[in-house]
Amino acid sequence: MPPTSETLTAERILEATEDVLRRHGPAKATVVDVARALGVSHGSVYRHFRTKAALREAVTKRWLDRTTEELAGIVAATDRDPQTRLRDWLAALLEAKRRKAGDDPELFATYSVLAADAGEVVGAHLTELTDQLTEIVRAGVAAGTFTTPDPATTARALFHATGRFHDPGYAREWERPEVWDDFAAVVDMLVRGLRA
Amino acid sequence: MPPTSETLTAERILEATEDVLRRHGPAKATVVDVARALGVSHGSVYRHFRTKAALREAVTKRWLDRTTEELAGIVAATDRDPQTRLRDWLAALLEAKRRKAGDDPELFATYSVLAADAGEVVGAHLTELTDQLTEIVRAGVAAGTFTTPDPATTARALFHATGRFHDPGYAREWERPEVWDDFAAVVDMLVRGLRA
Structure with missing residues (x-):
């Protein structure tokens, strides 16, 4: 049993929750x-997360946030050309999802189950991603590279048009070697459609 | 029991199979x-379809072909502007799928189960759809409206980029009133990307 002297933080609980989910699956x-894995009472866990549902939502959010944080770096690199940043952002999203699905398929399946029950958390995640895309589109309009009267609608359309390359329902397609060619063909067409 | 004197054709068997699937669901x-519904022996059915799997594949193909046939008319209208035909074809595909899913959700769910087991039939259906799109893209290139060095790759990209509006995994999205706005935003961007 791990030492209980270490302060019980929300982050430690979420780490342990992911381990428990990996071992037992989402149903069990x-x-x-989680409390047992941490060597604490379940009351201690409930002091941080008031219900089992709240704990599950928080661990799902943590899993989704890993992707958003990876991509935020591309959005923040405002010294780089918006068109390159758009391509890189979409490719990084596919690569992050592909890695999550391919490296640990059981955990990916577990989180797919959790995400189906965490509508608000997933909704906020999708909004965050399209907000990142909107920022890149806006930068492209400001630079005169892209033309659109409504960057937010355009960002939403870009996100929808590339669903095959980030929606978990397509995870099996991401293992196929031609996925990057398919991705490039779609992104090329979208970038041409955006050009000023 | 219906009259058995009528000639037992493959089409009659497939009609009865769809009724039986609607009543009993794909599992049962x-x-x-099917034979009972037609008032014939099961041997008579097997003379047309050698296995239960073959019968299920044939009825799935018939269901998918209904969509393809509807769209073929748009491809054949070669007197019309390719850009309009492209938009109409994509909209007709969404509308056909939306109707199938919305008007008879149980039958739609049944066919989703059958399609998951009929990989070759579904593969041929997807090829037929992208072939139709390729023909429209080629016509656009010939008319000088579209630019692409490879109409088949472009057609595949168009099909992938509009997956949200025809892939059965998104059926629930098609009920939302904003689906047509989302569709228009994606198609506008794709058409701009195709323009000469």
Whole structure:
């Protein structure tokens, strides 16, 4: 049993929750399992997350945030050409998802189950991603590279048009070697459609 | 029981199979149920379809072909502007799928189950659809409206980029009123990307 002297933080609980989910699967994992893994009472866990549902939502958000944080770096690199940043952002999203699905398929399946029950968390995640895209489109308009009267609608359309390359329902397609060619063909057409 | 004197054609068997699937669902429907509905022996059904799997594939193909046939008219209208035909074809595909999913959700769910087991039939259907799109793209290139060095790759990219508006995994999105705005935003961008 791990030492209990270490301060019990929300982050430590979420780490343990992910381990428990990995071991037991989403159907069987309980708050008691999480508490046991941490060597604390389940009451201690409930002090940080008031319900099992709240704990599951928080661990799902943490999993989704890893992707958003990776991509934020591309949005922030405002010294780089918006068109390159758009391509890089979309490719990084596919690559992050492909890695998540391919490296640890069981955990990916677990989070797909959790995400289906966490509508608000997933909705906020999708909004965050399209907000990142909107920022890149806006930068392209400001630079005179892209033309659109409404960057937010355009960002939403870009996100929809590339769903095959980030929507978890397509995870099996990402293992196929031609996925990057398919991706390039779609992104080329979209970038041409955006050009000033 | 219907008259048995009528000639037992493959089409009559497929019609009865669809009725049986609608009533019993894909898990329970049997060849015996189909034979009973037609008032014939199951041997008579097997003379047309050698296995239960073959019968299920044939009825799935018939269901998918209905969409392809509807769209073929748009491809054949070669007197009309290719850009309009492209928009109409994509809109007709969404509308056909939306109708199938919305008007008879149980049958749609049944066919989704059958399609998951009929990889070759579904593959041929997707090829037929992208071939139709390729023909429209080629016509656009010939008319000087579209620019692409490779109409088949472009057609595949168009099909992928509009997956949200025809892939059955998105059926629930098609009920939302904003689906047509989302569709228009994606198609506008794609058409701009194709322009000469």
